[in-house]
Amino acid sequence: MTNAPKPEQDLTHNEHSFDGITFEVVEEEDNPEGQKVKRRGIYLWPNLITTAALLSGFYSIIASMNGDFNQAIYAIFIAALLDGLDGRVARAIGAQSAFGEQYDSLSDLLAFGVAPAMLMYSWSLHDLGRIGLACCFVYTACAAFRLARFNVQIGVVDKRYFIGIASPLAAIIIISLVWVARDYPFIFDLRDIAIQTINAVLMVIVGLLMISNIKYYSFKQMDRKRVPFVVMLPVVLIFAAITYNIPMGILTVSIIYALSGFVTTLFARKSNETLKT
Secondary structure (H helix, E strand, O other), X not given: OOOOOOHHHHHHHHHOOOOOOOOOOEEEEEOOOOOEEEEEOOOHHHHHHHHHHHHHHHHHHHHHXXXXXXXXXXXXXXXXXXXXXXXXXXXXXXXOOHHHHHHHXXXXXXHHHHHHHHHHHHHXXXXXXXXXXXXXXXXXXXXXXXXXXXXXXXXXXXXXXEEOOOHHHHHHHHHHHHXXXXXXXXXXXXXXXXXXXXXXHHHHHHHHHHOOOOEEEOOHHHOXXXXXXXXXXXXXXHHHHHHHOHHHHHHHHHHHHHHHHHHHHHHHHHHHHHHHO
Protein backbone atom coordinates (compact mmCIF):
# COMPACT_ATOMS: atom_id res chain seq x y z
CA MET A 1 0.00 0.00 0.00
CA THR A 2 1.48 3.34 -1.08
CA ASN A 3 1.24 6.51 0.96
CA ALA A 4 -0.85 9.15 -0.76
CA PRO A 5 0.84 12.56 -0.98
CA LYS A 6 -0.50 15.21 1.30
CA PRO A 7 -2.49 18.07 -0.26
CA GLU A 8 0.22 20.56 0.71
CA GLN A 9 2.78 18.51 -1.21
CA ASP A 10 0.55 18.46 -4.30
CA LEU A 11 0.12 22.22 -4.10
CA THR A 12 3.87 22.77 -3.81
CA HIS A 13 4.52 20.41 -6.70
CA ASN A 14 1.99 22.14 -8.93
CA GLU A 15 3.42 25.56 -8.15
CA HIS A 16 6.85 24.56 -9.40
CA SER A 17 5.92 22.28 -12.32
CA PHE A 18 5.77 23.89 -15.74
CA ASP A 19 4.70 22.63 -19.11
CA GLY A 20 6.68 23.17 -22.29
CA ILE A 21 10.37 23.14 -23.14
CA THR A 22 11.31 26.58 -21.79
CA PHE A 23 11.68 27.74 -18.21
CA GLU A 24 9.24 30.12 -16.60
CA VAL A 25 9.77 32.83 -14.00
CA VAL A 26 7.41 33.00 -11.01
CA GLU A 27 7.71 35.95 -8.64
CA GLU A 28 5.82 37.12 -5.58
CA GLU A 29 4.42 40.64 -5.85
CA ASP A 30 2.12 42.85 -3.81
CA ASN A 31 -1.23 43.53 -5.47
CA PRO A 32 -3.07 46.87 -5.01
CA GLU A 33 -4.79 45.42 -1.92
CA GLY A 34 -1.41 44.67 -0.31
CA GLN A 35 -1.75 40.89 -0.68
CA LYS A 36 1.07 38.62 -1.85
CA VAL A 37 0.34 37.09 -5.26
CA LYS A 38 2.43 34.91 -7.57
CA ARG A 39 2.89 36.13 -11.13
CA ARG A 40 4.44 34.36 -14.06
CA GLY A 41 6.56 35.98 -16.74
CA ILE A 42 8.90 38.97 -16.88
CA TYR A 43 8.55 42.62 -17.78
CA LEU A 44 9.51 43.14 -21.42
CA TRP A 45 10.98 46.63 -21.85
CA PRO A 46 13.43 46.85 -18.93
CA ASN A 47 14.74 43.37 -19.65
CA LEU A 48 15.12 44.13 -23.36
CA ILE A 49 17.29 47.12 -22.45
CA THR A 50 19.32 44.96 -20.06
CA THR A 51 19.77 42.38 -22.84
CA ALA A 52 21.05 45.12 -25.15
CA ALA A 53 23.58 46.12 -22.47
CA LEU A 54 24.60 42.46 -22.15
CA LEU A 55 25.08 42.28 -25.93
CA SER A 56 27.22 45.43 -25.85
CA GLY A 57 29.46 43.92 -23.17
CA PHE A 58 29.77 40.67 -25.09
CA TYR A 59 30.61 42.52 -28.30
CA SER A 60 33.28 44.52 -26.44
CA ILE A 61 34.99 41.31 -25.35
CA ILE A 62 35.02 39.98 -28.91
CA ALA A 63 36.32 43.31 -30.22
CA SER A 64 39.13 43.33 -27.62
CA MET A 65 40.14 39.81 -28.61
CA ASN A 66 40.27 40.91 -32.25
CA GLY A 67 42.31 44.03 -31.48
CA ASP A 68 39.46 46.44 -32.33
CA PHE A 69 40.03 48.48 -29.18
CA ASN A 70 38.04 51.56 -30.22
CA GLN A 71 35.01 49.38 -30.94
CA ALA A 72 35.45 47.71 -27.54
CA ILE A 73 35.52 51.14 -25.84
CA TYR A 74 32.39 52.34 -27.63
CA ALA A 75 30.52 49.12 -26.77
CA ILE A 76 31.19 49.53 -23.04
CA PHE A 77 30.04 53.16 -23.20
CA ILE A 78 26.81 52.03 -24.84
CA ALA A 79 26.38 49.38 -22.14
CA ALA A 80 26.83 52.06 -19.46
CA LEU A 81 24.15 54.24 -21.06
CA LEU A 82 21.75 51.31 -21.33
CA ASP A 83 22.47 50.30 -17.73
CA GLY A 84 21.40 53.73 -16.56
CA LEU A 85 18.27 53.51 -18.71
CA ASP A 86 16.82 50.12 -17.79
CA GLY A 87 16.31 50.92 -14.10
CA ARG A 88 14.69 54.25 -14.87
CA VAL A 89 12.35 52.66 -17.39
CA ALA A 90 11.41 49.97 -14.85
CA ARG A 91 10.65 52.58 -12.18
CA ALA A 92 8.76 54.81 -14.63
CA ILE A 93 6.37 52.07 -15.78
CA GLY A 94 6.20 50.22 -12.45
CA ALA A 95 8.02 47.18 -13.81
CA GLN A 96 10.58 46.55 -11.06
CA SER A 97 11.14 42.92 -10.15
CA ALA A 98 13.61 40.63 -8.38
CA PHE A 99 14.33 38.89 -11.68
CA GLY A 100 15.19 42.21 -13.31
CA GLU A 101 17.55 43.12 -10.47
CA GLN A 102 19.45 39.83 -10.72
CA TYR A 103 19.54 39.90 -14.52
CA ASP A 104 20.84 43.47 -14.45
CA SER A 105 23.66 42.46 -12.09
CA LEU A 106 24.69 39.56 -14.33
CA SER A 107 24.73 41.90 -17.32
CA ASP A 108 26.79 44.42 -15.33
CA LEU A 109 29.34 41.76 -14.42
CA LEU A 110 29.95 40.96 -18.07
CA ALA A 111 29.84 44.54 -19.38
CA PHE A 112 31.66 46.30 -16.53
CA GLY A 113 33.62 43.49 -14.88
CA VAL A 114 34.83 41.19 -17.64
CA ALA A 115 34.82 43.47 -20.71
CA PRO A 116 37.08 46.26 -19.28
CA ALA A 117 39.50 43.65 -17.93
CA MET A 118 39.66 41.96 -21.33
CA LEU A 119 40.21 45.34 -22.98
CA MET A 120 43.07 46.29 -20.68
CA TYR A 121 44.69 42.85 -20.90
CA SER A 122 44.46 42.66 -24.69
CA TRP A 123 45.66 46.25 -25.15
CA SER A 124 48.46 46.55 -22.60
CA LEU A 125 48.87 43.96 -19.87
CA HIS A 126 49.35 40.79 -21.94
CA ASP A 127 53.08 41.62 -22.12
CA LEU A 128 53.27 41.29 -18.32
CA GLY A 129 52.21 37.66 -18.57
CA ARG A 130 50.71 36.16 -15.45
CA ILE A 131 51.06 39.40 -13.51
CA GLY A 132 48.94 41.25 -16.06
CA LEU A 133 46.43 38.39 -16.04
CA ALA A 134 46.27 38.44 -12.23
CA CYS A 135 45.68 42.21 -12.08
CA CYS A 136 42.84 41.98 -14.60
CA PHE A 137 41.33 39.08 -12.67
CA VAL A 138 41.47 41.09 -9.44
CA TYR A 139 39.44 43.82 -11.16
CA THR A 140 36.86 41.30 -12.42
CA ALA A 141 36.61 39.56 -9.05
CA CYS A 142 36.12 42.89 -7.28
CA ALA A 143 33.33 43.76 -9.71
CA ALA A 144 31.65 40.44 -8.88
CA PHE A 145 32.04 41.04 -5.13
CA ARG A 146 30.65 44.56 -5.46
CA LEU A 147 27.59 43.45 -7.42
CA ALA A 148 26.90 40.58 -5.02
CA ARG A 149 27.18 42.94 -2.05
CA PHE A 150 24.87 45.42 -3.77
CA ASN A 151 22.24 42.71 -4.33
CA VAL A 152 22.13 41.62 -0.69
CA GLN A 153 22.00 45.24 0.52
CA ILE A 154 19.10 46.38 -1.69
CA GLY A 155 16.60 48.18 0.52
CA VAL A 156 19.07 48.40 3.43
CA VAL A 157 21.64 51.04 2.49
CA ASP A 158 21.06 54.77 2.06
CA LYS A 159 19.98 55.33 -1.54
CA ARG A 160 21.76 58.68 -1.59
CA TYR A 161 25.11 56.90 -1.74
CA PHE A 162 26.88 54.05 -3.48
CA ILE A 163 29.05 52.02 -1.09
CA GLY A 164 32.16 51.65 -3.19
CA ILE A 165 32.37 53.07 -6.68
CA ALA A 166 29.67 51.67 -8.98
CA SER A 167 30.85 49.12 -11.53
CA PRO A 168 29.79 51.19 -14.61
CA LEU A 169 31.79 54.16 -13.32
CA ALA A 170 34.79 51.92 -12.61
CA ALA A 171 34.57 50.62 -16.17
CA ILE A 172 34.43 54.18 -17.55
CA ILE A 173 37.65 55.05 -15.70
CA ILE A 174 39.40 52.08 -17.33
CA ILE A 175 38.11 52.57 -20.85
CA SER A 176 38.61 56.35 -20.85
CA LEU A 177 42.21 55.75 -19.76
CA VAL A 178 42.70 53.39 -22.71
CA TRP A 179 40.99 55.91 -25.01
CA VAL A 180 43.27 58.77 -23.92
CA ALA A 181 46.37 56.58 -24.14
CA ARG A 182 45.50 55.59 -27.70
CA ASP A 183 45.19 59.26 -28.63
CA TYR A 184 48.61 60.04 -27.12
CA PRO A 185 50.82 57.03 -27.97
CA PHE A 186 53.99 59.14 -27.70
CA ILE A 187 53.22 59.63 -23.99
CA PHE A 188 51.74 56.22 -23.24
CA ASP A 189 54.34 54.00 -24.88
CA LEU A 190 53.09 50.46 -24.34
CA ARG A 191 56.60 49.09 -24.88
CA ASP A 192 57.66 50.84 -21.68
CA ILE A 193 57.49 48.46 -18.71
CA ALA A 194 56.74 51.43 -16.43
CA ILE A 195 53.55 52.26 -18.40
CA GLN A 196 52.49 48.61 -18.27
CA THR A 197 53.08 48.53 -14.52
CA ILE A 198 51.07 51.73 -13.99
CA ASN A 199 48.16 50.24 -15.96
CA ALA A 200 48.33 47.04 -13.88
CA VAL A 201 48.35 48.98 -10.60
CA LEU A 202 45.41 51.13 -11.74
CA MET A 203 43.36 48.02 -12.51
CA VAL A 204 43.89 46.80 -8.95
CA ILE A 205 43.19 50.23 -7.41
CA VAL A 206 39.94 50.71 -9.32
CA GLY A 207 38.91 47.17 -8.42
CA LEU A 208 39.53 47.82 -4.73
CA LEU A 209 37.53 51.05 -4.93
CA MET A 210 34.52 48.96 -5.98
CA ILE A 211 34.62 46.84 -2.83
CA SER A 212 35.64 49.64 -0.47
CA ASN A 213 33.34 51.28 2.09
CA ILE A 214 33.90 54.69 0.53
CA LYS A 215 30.63 56.54 -0.07
CA TYR A 216 29.87 58.01 -3.48
CA TYR A 217 26.93 60.30 -4.09
CA SER A 218 24.46 58.43 -6.30
CA PHE A 219 22.46 61.42 -7.64
CA LYS A 220 19.32 59.25 -7.39
CA GLN A 221 17.63 61.86 -5.21
CA MET A 222 17.91 64.39 -8.05
CA ASP A 223 15.80 62.43 -10.55
CA ARG A 224 12.58 64.22 -9.54
CA LYS A 225 14.02 67.08 -7.56
CA ARG A 226 14.04 70.74 -8.58
CA VAL A 227 17.34 72.58 -8.34
CA PRO A 228 18.21 76.29 -8.73
CA PHE A 229 18.69 77.36 -12.34
CA VAL A 230 22.26 78.45 -11.57
CA VAL A 231 23.19 74.78 -11.13
CA MET A 232 22.95 74.43 -14.91
CA LEU A 233 25.92 76.77 -15.40
CA PRO A 234 28.65 74.41 -14.10
CA VAL A 235 26.94 71.53 -15.92
CA VAL A 236 27.17 73.46 -19.20
CA LEU A 237 30.82 74.28 -18.51
CA ILE A 238 31.60 70.63 -17.82
CA PHE A 239 29.92 69.56 -21.05
CA ALA A 240 31.82 72.24 -22.95
CA ALA A 241 35.14 71.02 -21.51
CA ILE A 242 34.32 67.41 -22.34
CA THR A 243 33.36 68.36 -25.89
CA TYR A 244 36.73 70.07 -26.40
CA ASN A 245 38.50 66.75 -25.83
CA ILE A 246 36.01 63.98 -25.20
CA PRO A 247 38.37 61.19 -24.02
CA MET A 248 40.39 63.50 -21.77
CA GLY A 249 37.23 65.20 -20.46
CA ILE A 250 35.55 61.90 -19.55
CA LEU A 251 38.73 60.62 -17.89
CA THR A 252 39.13 63.85 -15.87
CA VAL A 253 35.50 63.88 -14.70
CA SER A 254 35.60 60.19 -13.79
CA ILE A 255 38.82 60.61 -11.79
CA ILE A 256 37.37 63.64 -9.97
CA TYR A 257 34.28 61.60 -9.11
CA ALA A 258 36.46 58.71 -7.89
CA LEU A 259 38.34 61.09 -5.59
CA SER A 260 35.12 62.79 -4.43
CA GLY A 261 34.18 59.64 -2.56
CA PHE A 262 36.87 60.29 0.02
CA VAL A 263 35.45 63.77 0.65
CA THR A 264 31.86 62.45 0.80
CA THR A 265 32.86 59.75 3.26
CA LEU A 266 34.67 62.26 5.47
CA PHE A 267 31.68 64.61 5.61
CA ALA A 268 29.29 61.71 6.24
CA ARG A 269 31.39 60.55 9.20
CA LYS A 270 31.58 64.05 10.62
CA SER A 271 27.81 64.50 10.36
CA ASN A 272 27.24 61.14 12.08
CA GLU A 273 29.59 62.12 14.89
CA THR A 274 27.74 65.42 15.27
CA LEU A 275 24.37 63.65 15.51
CA LYS A 276 25.72 61.25 18.16
CA THR A 277 26.95 64.11 20.30
